[in-house]
Amino acid sequence: MKHLPILALAALAASSSLLAQDPGRVPTTRLFPTGNVIFFHPDGTGMNHWFAARMYFQGPDSLLQWDQLPNMAAYRGHMNNTLIGTSNGGATTHAFGHKVDGYGSFGKDGDGGVTPPTDLFINSLSGYQGSLMRQAANAGLPVGIVNDGHIGEPGTGIFLAEVGNRGNWQEITRQIIQGRPGFTDTKPWVVMGGGEADTLPTGSTVLHRNHNQERSQALNSTTSLRTDSINLETDWDTQLVGGIASPANPVVTGNETAHIGTDNAIVIKTRAQFDALVTALNTNANYTPRVLGLFAYQDMFNDRNEEDLIARGKVTADAVNYVGPVNNGALGVRSKASRIVLWGDVTGNPGHNPPTFAEMTDVAIRILDRAAKAQVNPANRRFFLVGEQEANDNFGNNDNAVGMLHAMADTDKAIGVARAYLAANPRTLILTAADSDAGGMQIAAPYRDNVDGGPVETAGTVIPGLINTNTITSNPAFLNLGQFYFGFNSNNATGSTNLPNIADGLEGRGSSTTSGGTLMFLSEADANGKKMEFGINWAGTGDYTGGILSRAAGLNAGLLNSTFSARFDNIDVYRMMHVSLFGTLLNYPSPTTGSGLR
Amino acid sequence: MNTSAPRLAWCGLILTAAASSAAAFVVTPTNDAFDLAAALAPAPTGLASVTGQSVDFGGPVAAAQFGTFTDGQDLLGISSGIILSTGNANGLGFGATEQNTSFGRVASTDFTNFAAGTFTPGVSLNDAGRFTVTIDPGLESNFVNFRLGFGTNEVGAQGDYVGLFVNGAYRGFISGSSLDQHHPWGDIPSTAFGLNRVVFPNGLATALPSFLVSIEVPSPGTEFMIDFLIADSGDDTIDSALFLGELTGSVTPLGTVASAIPEPSTFAMLAGLAGLVVAAGRRTRRQV
Numbered sequence: 001m002k003h004l005p006i007l008a009l010a011a012l013a014a015s016s017s018l019l020a021q022d023p024g025r026v027p028t029t030r031l032f033p034t035g036n037v038i039f040f041h042p043d044g045t046g047m048n049h050w051f052a053a054r055m056y057f058q059g060p061d062s063l064l065q066w067d068q069l070p071n072m073a074a075y076r077g078h079m080n081n082t083l084i085g086t087s088n089g090g091a092t093t094h095a096f097g098h099k100v101d102g103y104g105s106f107g108k109d110g111d112g113g114v115t116p117p118t119d120l121f122i123n124s125l126s127g128y129q130g131s132l133m134r135q136a137a138n139a140g141l142p143v144g145i146v147n148d149g150h151i152g153e154p155g156t157g158i159f160l161a162e163v164g165n166r167g168n169w170q171e172i173t174r175q176i177i178q179g180r181p182g183f184t185d186t187k188p189w190v191v192m193g194g195g196e197a198d199t200l201p202t203g204s205t206v207l208h209r210n211h212n213q214e215r216s217q218a219l220n221s222t223t224s225l226r227t228d229s230i231n232l233e234t235d236w237d238t239q240l241v242g243g244i245a246s247p248a249n250p251v252v253t254g255n256e257t258a259h260i261g262t263d264n265a266i267v268i269k270t271r272a273q274f275d276a277l278v279t280a281l282n283t284n285a286n287y288t289p290r291v292l293g294l295f296a297y298q299d300m301f302n303d304r305n306e307e308d309l310i311a312r313g314k315v316t317a318d319a320v321n322y323v324g325p326v327n328n329g330a331l332g333v334r335s336k337a338s339r340i341v342l343w344g345d346v347t348g349n350p351g352h353n354p355p356t357f358a359e360m361t362d363v364a365i366r367i368l369d370r371a372a373k374a375q376v377n378p379a380n381r382r383f384f385l386v387g388e389q390e391a392n393d394n395f396g397n398n399d400n401a402v403g404m405l406h407a408m409a410d411t412d413k414a415i416g417v418a419r420a421y422l423a424a425n426p427r428t429l430i431l432t433a434a435d436s437d438a439g440g441m442q443i444a445a446p447y448r449d450n451v452d453g454g455p456v457e458t459a460g461t462v463i464p465g466l467i468n469t470n471t472i473t474s475n476p477a478f479l480n481l482g483q484f485y486f487g488f489n490s491n492n493a494t495g496s497t498n499l500p501n502i503a504d505g506l507e508g509r510g511s512s513t514t515s516g517g518t519l520m521f522l523s524e525a526d527a528n529g530k531k532m533e534f535g536i537n538w539a540g541t542g543d544y545t546g547g548i549l550s551r552a553a554g555l556n557a558g559l560l561n562s563t564f565s566a567r568f569d570n571i572d573v574y575r576m577m578h579v580s581l582f583g584t585l586l587n588y589p590s591p592t593t594g595s596g597l598r
Numbered sequence: 599m600n601t602s603a604p605r606l607a608w609c610g611l612i613l614t615a616a617a618s619s620a621a622a623f624v625v626t627p628t629n630d631a632f633d634l635a636a637a638l639a640p641a642p643t644g645l646a647s648v649t650g651q652s653v654d655f656g657g658p659v660a661a662a663q664f665g666t667f668t669d670g671q672d673l674l675g676i677s678s679g680i681i682l683s684t685g686n687a688n689g690l691g692f693g694a695t696e697q698n699t700s701f702g703r704v705a706s707t708d709f710t711n712f713a714a715g716t717f718t719p720g721v722s723l724n725d726a727g728r729f730t731v732t733i734d735p736g737l738e739s740n741f742v743n744f745r746l747g748f749g750t751n752e753v754g755a756q757g758d759y760v761g762l763f764v765n766g767a768y769r770g771f772i773s774g775s776s777l778d779q780h781h782p783w784g785d786i787p788s789t790a791f792g793l794n795r796v797v798f799p800n801g802l803a804t805a806l807p808s809f810l811v812s813i814e815v816p817s818p819g820t821e822f823m824i825d826f827l828i829a830d831s832g833d834d835t836i837d838s839a840l841f842l843g844e845l846t847g848s849v850t851p852l853g854t855v856a857s858a859i860p861e862p863s864t865f866a867m868l869a870g871l872a873g874l875v876v877a878a879g880r881r882t883r884r885q886v
Contacts, residue, residue, distance in 0.1 A: 558649060585652075
């Protein structure tokens with residue numbers, strides 16, 4: 001008892017120090033449990049995107065899978081030289097743990113595309129000569145990437161490639177599959193996404209056509225974009241697996257189907273092949289193939305706005321319940337399925353109906369789980385998966401609201417897949433982080449709510465079903481119908497007209513004719529059974545920041561609400577993943593610790 | 599403290615085990631916080647979740663100072679749980695011969711700062727260890743309860759150090775005694791003792807060498823952290839260990855409530871009163 005006064009005072013001092021304002025920046029010797037890491041990069045998504053997706057697909061009172069990730073922190077994505085996170089700079093920081101030049105960095109610091117080039121190799125915050133994924137893979141952990149864009153999109157590509165600029169698709173793709181120059185890198189176990197155009201030797205014909213007219217190539221071109229003689233598909237298909245060479249199957253595009261289920265290294269490109277892989281995984285619990293999935297020439301999603309896609313004939317009759325886009329629909333019959341083809345080629349082509357991001361995530365987790373549990377070294381029985389739904393970002397950058405909403409739904413399903421895995425495998429961290437808010441979208445509600453099944457407005461006012469995006473005054477397609485309309489004027493400076501902000505409904509902004517509108521989105525029912533309409537206003541087509549929330553569940557997820565409760569930035573994303581893979585929470589870098597230059 | 603007295607220490611465990619013909623007390627070394635939490639709360643009744651957040655040894659650790667154990671009912675009054683030690687978890691001398699391990703590791707500043715509330719300034723913390731567990735109490739429980747035992751190879755009044763923290767604040771004030779300096783249950787001078795000799799609190803012998811501790815949930819429905827800490831003091835040789843297990847939640851406390859130590863104002867008042875008493879005594883003596 002004689003020590004108590006001393007104890008009391010010391011305890012108070014300790015308590016105050018422990019309640020430090022920023023515990024995430026305090027160096028620590030703590031050791032954390034390790035396990036699987038599933039990192040979702042739902043690119044370009046702020047809280048606004050998630051709110052819109054919740055309203056549209058589940059109802060405003062419901063719970064998304066994302067909502068059920070219990071731990072969260074506000075995300076800060078600024079770079080070394082710009083306040084808004086770029087896809088390439090942000091991903092470099094996520095993968096390496098250093099803030100870098102935001103404009104050109106791609107697994108390095110600086111831009112190889114400027115004169116003179118400024119790109120320099122960097123080590124990870126851990127000191128490893130490479131990204132966190134390279135460190136994990138080379139330590140013997142199974143790793144994988146999934147993207148509904150090109151596999152070399154920064155959010156996934158940077159975890160496996162180090163080049164001077166994101167435009168170097170050929171070399172990014174080569175490094176993902178073959179490894180980095182000067183290193184003996186272990187191949188990733190699973191790589192799925194788009195980007196077939198960069199996998200076959202120059203002059204080769206690829207399976208998928210360039211139906212989105214990307215990379216400045218001719219519409220529907222099927223010519224490989226590689227300028228060298230490297231055949232990355234053969235390289236993948238014939239790799240040694242467990243010291244045994246995979247059968248040298250014909251690598252003629254699309255000819256792998258017969259080997260799915262028996263071959264330990266496969267290249268798949270179509271829905272049928274993907275489904276065959278799923279069947280093989282269901283049939284044989286030990287089947288753990290190394291999978292390279294190439295489901296599109298460039299991106300799996302159709303990287304354009306609604307009007308453009310419709311003009312290009314990317315519509316389908318599948319969505320039979322759709323009644324838009326003109327002002328003659330009745331509420332309650334608007335199908336959630338858009339008639340616009342948002343992912344894949346139109347029917348009749350190999351790229352039609354590609355696997356969704358959630359489906360690819362499911363397969364990737366199943367394979368990586370098997371691979372991890374089969375590791376001879378017990379210390380390596382964990383995996384690292386990075387999944388990026390690039391469509392969230394690019395549809396946002398195209399101001400394509402319906403595309404963005406469907407991408408969000410797909411991401412949410414993928415999170416559900418991961419949550420189900422977590423439930424059975426608690427030594428798993430699920431972490432989400434976007435680096436920007438694409439398009440700066442906000443939800444616009446009608447001036448007078450137009451509730452499905454509710455009272456009908458009196459004559460002369462709005463009749464249910466007539467609410468239309470061309471009644472949003474800030475919409476370039478604004479049409480003054482003399483009715484109740486959305487009162488969202490934008491920067492209406494003296495003497496000027498409203499500055500336009502695109503306001504999207506089911507098929508875009510519409511046009512300023514009575515028949516050229518596009519119906520509002522109709523939410524799912526709220527807790528009282530009411531469905532309500534909304535539109536999507538876009539701040540622009542760029543990447544913005546300010547409302548990004550990282551969420552997590554499972555292993556070490558509590559760090560978001562404790563250690564990182566005051567501050568969680570893009571470097572901390574790396575630190576969270578590193579601590580869950582390797583057990584140590586690395587100190588936050590400081591000017592004296594350097595920028596990681598190799 | 600390092601003393602020159604012979605130490606039979608942990609053999610008490612063996613005596614107890616032998617007398618009861620109990621199943622062998624089995625320790626599985628691990629420093630993995632995830633596994634430790636699973637063993638601490640194998641069936642966390644009344645709680646939403648119990649998650650092992652981290653372990654901290656105040657520096658690089660070369661061995662598994664922590665571990666899980668089973669078949670500890672007869673020995674400890676804890677059927678299964680975890681051991682947090684200042685030596686090798688599986689080599690503390692549970693056999694007939696005392697075993698100690700010196701890692702020669704002085705705790706880092708970070709570690710020492712965290713533990714500052716439980717230790718006398720100037721006393722070094724050696725071969726220390728800390729286990730942090732995150733508890734989501736849900737809305738069903740106002741208290742968490744767990745069994746706690748202590749064992750040591752130290753002999754005499756001086757012992758090693760134990761800390762119990764909730765959200766970083768010290769919560770080691772139990773039944774009027776502080777669960778830290780010179781742990782009262784080890785305060786049996788010149789006696790070789792083991793867990794079966796544990797006396798706590800305040801000299802009250804217990805039937806089993808562990809007791810049930812209860813901690814009030816800081817904010818119902820809100821996740822919080824408990825830190826368990828142990829360290830050699832003065833020396834880095836003579837080992838001690840905490841035994842913990844059977845963590846559950848409850849509406850009312852099931853055991854002895856561990857609370858914060860009294861506020862400084864209380865001490866100031868007590869000190870003032872003591873001063874008055876002393877002064878009065880002096881005045882009385884002068885009058886004589």
